[in-house]
Amino acid sequence: MRALDYRTRSRITAWVLGALTLAFLAYQWLPIFTLGVLSFAGPTGGTTFPMNGTSFHWYQELWRATVMNDFKPPLLRSTLLALACSATTVVLSVMAAQAMRGQFRGHGWFFYLLLLGIMAPGILVGFGFAIMMRLLGVELSWDTTTFLTHVSWTLPFGFLTMLAIFNRFDKKLEEAALTLGASRIVAFRRVTFPLILPGVIGAGLFGFSLSYDEFPRSMFTTGPDMTLPLAVMAQLDRQLTPEIYAVGTATTFFSLFAVTMCTFAFWAMRRQVQGRNS
Amino acid sequence: MSTIRVRSPASYWLAVPAAVWMLGVVVVPIVLLVWVSLWSGRAFSPASPLTFDNYAKFFANPTYIKLIGSTVVHTATLMAVTGVLGYCIAYFLVVKVRSPRWRLVLFLAFIVPFWTSTLIRAIAWVPFLGVNGVINQTLMFVGVTQSPIEAFLYSRAGITMAQVSLYTMLAAGPVVYMLNSIPPQLREAAMTLKAAPFTVFRRIIFPLTLPGVVIGQVLVFLNVMSDFATVATIGGNKHALLSNLVMLFYESSQIRGASVVAVMLMLCMLVGVVVALRVVDIRRLGA
Numbered sequence: 298m299r300a301l302d303y304r305t306r307s308r309i310t311a312w313v314l315g316a317l318t319l320a321f322l323a324y325q326w327l328p329i330f331t332l333g334v335l336s337f338a339g340p341t342g343g344t345t346f347p348m349n350g351t352s353f354h355w356y357q358e359l360w361r362a363t364v365m366n367d368f369k370p371p372l373l374r375s376t377l378l379a380l381a382c383s384a385t386t387v388v389l390s391v392m393a394a395q396a397m398r399g400q401f402r403g404h405g406w407f408f409y410l411l412l413l414g415i416m417a418p419g420i421l422v423g424f425g426f427a428i429m430m431r432l433l434g435v436e437l438s439w440d441t442t443t444f445l446t447h448v449s450w451t452l453p454f455g456f457l458t459m460l461a462i463f464n465r466f467d468k469k470l471e472e473a474a475l476t477l478g479a480s481r482i483v484a485f486r487r488v489t490f491p492l493i494l495p496g497v498i499g500a501g502l503f504g505f506s507l508s509y510d511e512f513p514r515s516m517f518t519t520g521p522d523m524t525l526p527l528a529v530m531a532q533l534d535r536q537l538t539p540e541i542y543a544v545g546t547a548t549t550f551f552s553l554f555a556v557t558m559c560t561f562a563f564w565a566m567r568r569q570v571q572g573r574n575s
Numbered sequence: 576m577s578t579i580r581v582r583s584p585a586s587y588w589l590a591v592p593a594a595v596w597m598l599g600v601v602v603v604p605i606v607l608l609v610w611v612s613l614w615s616g617r618a619f620s621p622a623s624p625l626t627f628d629n630y631a632k633f634f635a636n637p638t639y640i641k642l643i644g645s646t647v648v649h650t651a652t653l654m655a656v657t658g659v660l661g662y663c664i665a666y667f668l669v670v671k672v673r674s675p676r677w678r679l680v681l682f683l684a685f686i687v688p689f690w691t692s693t694l695i696r697a698i699a700w701v702p703f704l705g706v707n708g709v710i711n712q713t714l715m716f717v718g719v720t721q722s723p724i725e726a727f728l729y730s731r732a733g734i735t736m737a738q739v740s741l742y743t744m745l746a747a748g749p750v751v752y753m754l755n756s757i758p759p760q761l762r763e764a765a766m767t768l769k770a771a772p773f774t775v776f777r778r779i780i781f782p783l784t785l786p787g788v789v790i791g792q793v794l795v796f797l798n799v800m801s802d803f804a805t806v807a808t809i810g811g812n813k814h815a816l817l818s819n820l821v822m823l824f825y826e827s828s829q830i831r832g833a834s835v836v837a838v839m840l841m842l843c844m845l846v847g848v849v850v851a852l853r854v855v856d857i858r859r860l861g862a
């Protein structure tokens with residue numbers, strides 16, 4: 298058999314890998330699309346095909362819900378919790394990343410401590426924290442104990458985002474401001490902060506979406522008033538109906554909307570900076 | 576000169592809130608689990624004397640030992656599948672796609688689901704896997720089988736299928752990062768010196784991306800080991816891994832039993848991470 302030349306072989310590799318990638322993308326997205334399609338099933342539709350017509354029945358059910366399967370209060374709780382986590386993550390991760398630049402004694406340990414927050418699985422953190430609260434006699438609640446555990450999960454992601462931004466950031470601009478007599482605080486507020494703003498938005502997005510979707514940490518620390526993922530899981534344990542698909546589709550859209558808004562903000566900011574330079 | 580002075584007290588104080596938060600919510604509770612797993616008796620009281628009885632009870636049950644084995648096998652399967660798949664996808668996206676616009680589009684299509692709920696994505700697999708699910712309907716329509724196959728929902732295969740779609744991103748992400756940081760001149764130099772393309776990959780590209788591969792594998796390992804939600808959603812109550820056992824004990828208020836399993840889970844993870852750190856030095860990533 299004649300050996301193929303390098304260029305043909307390289308092209309074949311590209312085609313094979315490309316086909317594999319596209320197949321995986323289909324594999325990854327098909328269930329999500331199916332969930333979306335099935336959420337519009339008719340009133341007699343089951344949890345799989347055939348759909349028995351199309352309707353907004355399950356979304357209406359969602360809206361008219363009774364006490365048992367009412368997703369509105371959990372949705373409100375999850376949103377408020379995610380906003381609080383997002384704000385806390387932004388403030389703490391900017392502080393922590395700024396501290397890392399100061400290379401204080403033990404900053405290596407500090408880095409590993411935050412990395413541990415990503416490595417430590419939610420089931421261990423949630424369970425351990427629930428036991429600690431029980432030992433301390435603290436009542437579990439979505440707005441106190443759950444908030445504490447969620448931030449321990451979102452903060453490391455925000456921190457790594459801020460570190461990455463500070464690594465690429467042009468220190469000369471800061472130096473110029475300080476040489477021209479700005480105080481450290483003014484220089485941070487007027488020069489450093491606008492430059493790291495894309496990272497701040499990224500950290501905020503991580504804070505919001507990771508908290509909004511978090512399940513294992515909430516599982517152990519939430520008490521009687523459930524967050525949205527807990528309510529979905531509880532409903533799944535009771536009965537699988539297209540209503541769960543409707544909730545899933547709605548929250549997925551919500552998440553995608555948040556990501557799109559942040560991407561757009563990035564893009565707009567970059568354009569603004571480029572416009573100023575040219 | 577910068578807005579923060581090196582080794583100033585200010586830098587120290589800025590780090591305190593985050594450090595206290597992480598210590599109080601992550602480190603202390605996990606250490607607490609080890610302590611609780613050693614309590615004797617039945618009451619929930621810190622005054623309980625310490626024994627290894629709970630561990631003895633755990634190891635006396637062959638079902639639990641087998642569960643550790645099947646958890647490790649399941650996790651290893653997923654690491655292998657997502658590792659190979661993730662590397663191929665990362666290599667294609669970074670090296671083979673020439674047009675920056677297409678690269679961005681494919682990359683976004685690949686990572687966007689990471690920002691949506693893992694739980695919802697696991698639930699999305701349920702209509703696919705059932706006896707009347709999409710996969711069975713397709714198979715019967717094409718004519719591969721006459722009667723539906725019951726092997727998908729409530730089975731290890733179904734759990735694996737869903738988890739592959741959930742975690743391949745974690746395996747590929749760090750590889751994308753490492754591939755991006757390889758200067759193209761390296762490849763050109765090797766090609767100029769008449770190295771065969773596969774030799775270039777084997778001797779230059781792969782070793783340079785190895786830290787990314789290992790980090791990705793660690794992420795998949797940790798996530799699959801602790802993912803009780805997907806197993807519960809798709810496996811029903813017919814299948815369990817070690818992390819589901821923690822839930823099972825917890826829900827029946829057996830705090831000691833749950834802590835023992837949690838500590839076993841933690842030990843498995845520690846062993847995995849230590850092995851990974853022996854292969855690559857994680858600190859070199861930041862440089």
